[in-house]
Amino acid sequence: MSLNTSIVIPTLNAGTRLGRTLKALTQEPVAGTVEIIIVDGGSDDTTNAIANAYGARVLRTQRGRGQQLARGAEEARGDWFLFLHADTVPEPGWGEALAAFAAAPENVERAGVFRFALDDLSPSARRLERIVAWRSRVMALPYGDQGLFLSRAFYRALGGFRPLPLFEDVEIIRRIGPQRFEMLDVRAVTSAMRYSGSGYLIRSARNLSCLGLFFLGVPPRTIVRIYGQ
Numbered sequence: 001m002s003l004n005t006s007i008v009i010p011t012l013n014a015g016t017r018l019g020r021t022l023k024a025l026t027q028e029p030v031a032g033t034v035e036i037i038i039v040d041g042g043s044d045d046t047t048n049a050i051a052n053a054y055g056a057r058v059l060r061t062q063r064g065r066g067q068q069l070a071r072g073a074e075e076a077r078g079d080w081f082l083f084l085h086a087d088t089v090p091e092p093g094w095g096e097a098l099a100a101f102a103a104a105p106e107n108v109e110r111a112g113v114f115r116f117a118l119d120d121l122s123p124s125a126r127r128l129e130r131i132v133a134w135r136s137r138v139m140a141l142p143y144g145d146q147g148l149f150l151s152r153a154f155y156r157a158l159g160g161f162r163p164l165p166l167f168e169d170v171e172i173i174r175r176i177g178p179q180r181f182e183m184l185d186v187r188a189v190t191s192a193m194r195y196s197g198s199g200y201l202i203r204s205a206r207n208l209s210c211l212g213l214f215f216l217g218v219p220p221r222t223i224v225r226i227y228g229q
Contacts, residue, residue, distance in 0.1 A: 140178030
């Protein structure tokens with residue numbers, strides 16, 4: 001199946017990581033057309049130069065991942081959207097996986113997400129990967145670092161991303177609902193850098209606490225100060 005896909009990546013000083021992601025996206029043979037849209041929230045490093053080097057289209061907007069993703073979707077030309085983090089690298093075969101998902105007529109109103117992996121060989125990383133796999137399967141709650149692939153029509157019907165500074169991924173996944181997303185049989189490898197400072201246990205506990213506050217209705221602009229973006 002020939003796809004017309006727009007890949008939307010929000011960035012903020014992602015120069016040390018973005019190149020690996022764009023290399024994976026541009027070297028994979030994909031049937032159809034692919035446009036890559038970088039939506040930058042005010043980087044002052046090499047992010048924009050790297051994006052230009054890989055032929056990506058660069059948009060600039062205010063900082064805030066939800067707002068950046070929404071802006072990218074507004075400008076996207078594709079019939080299918082892949083929303084991806086700047087430090088998340090889909091493994092080889094991602095193009096075929098997206099094409100197979102899009103080829104099924106019932107998936108016009110469903111979303112696909114990658115399997116979560118970290119670029120860290122430690123036992124702590126493997127343990128977190130298993131936890132995320134369980135959370136995605138049992139709680140139907142994948143996060144944005146697993147990517148999000150859905151048709152333009154479905155995205156529009158959902159109302160798109162909300163302009164939230166945090167948990168914009170959780171918010172849209174809740175609107176998609178547990179019966180309308182599928183785990184793709186391809187991993188997306190995300191940087192473990194955010195865990196290297198405070199450690200896996202402390203960072204995971206902080207993430208869980210912030211998620212609980214979000215479910216309790218605490219405004220994301222308040223939670224973001226605890227999350228430590």
